[in-house]
Amino acid sequence: MHSTLTGLGLAMALLAVPAQAAESEIGETSITIGYTSWSSSTSITALGKLLLEDIGYTVELKQLDTGLIYQALSTGAVDTFFSAWMPGQQSYLNKLGDKIDIIGTASGPAPGGLVVPGYVDINSIEELKDPEVMASLGGKILGIDAGAGLMMQTKEVMAAYEIPAELVTSSGAAMAAAFKTAYEKNEPIxxxxxxxxxxxxxxxxxxxxxxxxIYGDARNWTVANSTFREDHPRAARFLARFTLFEKQMSRMLVWIDEDGMTPEDAAQRFVEENPEVIWYMIGDLGTGFEKPASLN
Incomplete structure (x- = not known):
């Protein structure tokens, strides 16, 4: 099933991409992308890498914890990062100031916060203040990597709501596996x-x-080092348009998780199934890109 831009999105695409592609200045041709182990980060990074290569860049990937990625961005060791979830990671931007540039919105808005299985009879974070409620959940909140913005927000949430629990540092994959195990056993978590x-x-x-x-409305931003726009002008134009809806991201993640695809294969499938979206992103940023018939 093909996903297409419709309505306002399609109109924007038609206005944004000239009828005939015009090659823009490429600048430096090597780009290093930082990414985390989160499934959402690996998938959107694979897609971004594929499209950057299509418009003439050589791309290197570096997997690091969130805090280390921001440090690398500030020194130029990493050029860009497609998983800057805000407001959770806002403290990194506050600290690094003019060393980080926000290029565009990679995905969102999307929910984020404390999650329980649907069968658990709890609906608000306020209920976790009750020691008996928290004890029924094992006395702990299972988190992800320590440097993630969501973890920093959760520490703030626990203090604000006076939650008597331990926040356990883990990883995205370990958290998901623990949730799966509890869910299949109908246990609280x-x-x-x-x-x-x-x-x-x-x-x-x-x-x-x-x-x-406290968690607020989350959006996933693309950030880069402060010289990125000057060093890679064509890439900067692409990344300003590089935005996926939550349903598009979820589809890629299902291909990876349920169909056994690699992030790279899922990215290639996304490109093949979404020609209008891809044309909007890169149609005027190189030569030889064929405009989809549906847009003629």
Missing amino acids: VVTGWCPTPMCAKYNLKFLADPKN
Whole structure:
């Protein structure tokens, strides 16, 4: 099934991409992308790498923890990062200031916060303040890597709501595996979660209400080092357009998680099934790109 831009999105695509492709200045031809082990990060990074290569760049990938990626961005060791979830990672931007440039929105808006299985009779974070409720959940909140913005927000949430629990550092994959095990046994569990992930597509889960709105509305931004626009002008134009909807991201994650595809194969399938979206992103950034018939 092909996903297409419709309505306003399609109109923007037609206006943004000239009828005949015009090659823009490429600048430096090597780009290093930082990414994390999160499934959402590996998938969108694979797609971004594929498209950057299509418009003339040589791309190197570096997998690092979130905090190390920001350090590498600030020194120029990494050029760009497609998984800057905000507001969770805002503290990194506050600290590094003019060393980091926000290029565009990679995906979102998307939910993020504390997640429980749908069968757990809890609906709000406020309920976790009750020691008996928290004890029924094992006395702990299972998190992901320590440097993730979601983890920093969760520490703030636990203090604000006075939650008597231990926040356990883990990884995205380990958290998802623990949630799967608990879900299949119909056991209670609370984790730090976000969408899009395979969890959101596979399970009946719920995000606990956050009356204090500490988690806020999450968006996934593309950030780069401060000289990126000057060093890689064509890439900067592409990344300003490099945006996926949550459903598009979720589809790629299902291909990887359920169909056994690699992130690279899922990225290639996305390109093949979404020619209008790809034309909007890179149609005027090189030569030899064929405009989809549906846009003629």
